[in-house]
Amino acid sequence: MYLLGNASIYIGLALTIYSILVFIIGIKIKKQTLINSGKGGVIAVFICMAVANAVMLYLLATSQFQYEYVSNYTSSELPLFYKLAALWAGNSGSLMLWSFFLTMYTAMIVVSRKMQGNPMVPYISSILLINTLFFFIILGFVSRPFALLDYVPAEGRGLNPMLQNPGMIVHPVTLYLGYVGLAVPFAFAMAALILKNVDDFWIKMTRRWTIIAWLFLTLGNILGGQWAYVELGWGGYWAWDPVENASFMPWLTATAFLHSVMIQERKNMLKVWNISLIILSYALTLFGTFLVRSGVLTSVHAFGDSDLGMYFLIFMGVIVVGAIYVLMSRYHLLKRSAGEFTSYVSKESSFLINNLLLVGAAFAVFWGTIFPLVSEAVRGTKVTVGIPFFNTVQAPILLTMMFVMAVCPLLAWQRSSAKNLRKNFLIPAVLSVIGMILMVTLGIQKAWAVIGYGVIIFLFVTHYLEFYRGVKARRKMTKEPVPIALYKLMTKNRRRYGGYIVHIGIAFITMGIIGSQNYDMETMKTLDIGESIDIKDYRITYERLEQRAEGINDIVYADLTVFKDGKRLGVFQPEKVFYGNWDEPSTEVALHSSIAEDLYMVLSTWDENGTATFIIKVNPMISWLWIGSIMVVIGSVFAIWTGRYQNITPKYTGVMKEVA
Known part of the structure; x- marks a missing residue:
């Protein structure tokens, strides 16, 4: 297995170099046989990386502790599911997974029927x-996954307990699919510029790729937040951790890109902006890998034993400089054929404002993330930027974006008249004002919360009107029943109505953020057995403290009986898990979730006589985070379900010809 694993990496490295060379030569001399050979090389490279990953999975599953990676991240007591998931628990294994997805995407492009004959x-x-080559070099010479130890340990160190959670196991995979997925539209954009193909053809060809990458990034961030909420025991879901920020920044810029390309398709505008956005989005994915593997910032998600930061920093610099050079060399072509804005009150203007807000949010996150490094370099002292900074900056940006999202569907392309504005906005504005007044009378007094929920009501109404008017117009023509008219309306324009579903999902997520950030309650109290904690309308009674063994692990748990308004909800068990092969225990929280709020219970400390300290939180509206997340996924899948290119044909006609 040692020989097979290493051979697959080094053969893959050689085939990658070969494929790059034959592609370049084939392009230069216009020889199709060389191009075809390069395509075959791409498939062979993918097979090599698939074999390398399969070998590592076998070693992990069978506990081959003579391999350093297996010894560091698994143990014989670990369930098979977590043994296999250890593939992405460490540095070299996660790079193998990244490389697998990158070669898979490249092979998919090469074998795609839609891409056959496309120059x-x-x-x-x-x-x-070229991106693949970098990862092969790292795996072959810097972070070798199949390195052997000088001895065979009797047992491995085991998997970090924080990673032994289903959400955290899936979270890295979805993030990598999103990170690597953004390489595809980046490559299309660079290829289009090299070929001086400055129309929107490359955008249409990569639309589904971009949405899929965005969807996986969304899932990665959601699953990461859910893992933090149930596993870390601090009661929150987003701590603005540097590595959390690293995955959030490309999500923001990719979201901006998905919106702005619609302006290019409809109005032939923002060509330079769109190219810049996709360069920035891919650069930020590389920046994220730099943060995770450099050790320059402290993070619960980072690989602490990594020394790869400089390699990724140099590679990111090369990619960005090369991309900017290609962009600037074609700048005159992009500007020459660009359209112009004709009105500030139009759909394209709202898209541009939304773009500026998203990029501004990304920059704020970037600055807050790197500020400790800047302060250390300038003043010699690392100043940490905390959660309050990010919340203070991002809250008004989020609400403004929500307002733009609410307004956009009711604006016309090119120019909106005053009459149409009055007609479209009167009902949503009145209903949102009524909603804010009702919230104040019900006791929601905080200004940001009232304004935020008012904006969300405005968004719900404007989006409802879009569906209502569409169904009404269709029924007028077809006389179809409402459900059939709605179904056909949406399936005839999946991209538009899928986007609306995503908007509604984001509104639900925002509801959860506003509620949990403004109206959460927390108490910490030490109890003897039989005593209770009262918080809001809950009474939590401490019944007993027990210990049990599961394999080599010991679990200390408390029985808490929970009452709400005098009604018994049941017995809940917060836990501390002590692992036989790991120093630090992990926290398993007890949750009672409802549509309105979560009761969050943590066992903090205890002593021999049974006295225990508990942290109890009431988190309002948390469920709406997860409901909104599901809607975002549904809307994204709905938007890309059909998968047709709408009879697009390549506009560049420089077809390769055989040279005798």
């Missing part, structure tokens, strides 16, 4: 292979 393919493949 962009060798350019796209070469760009992706």
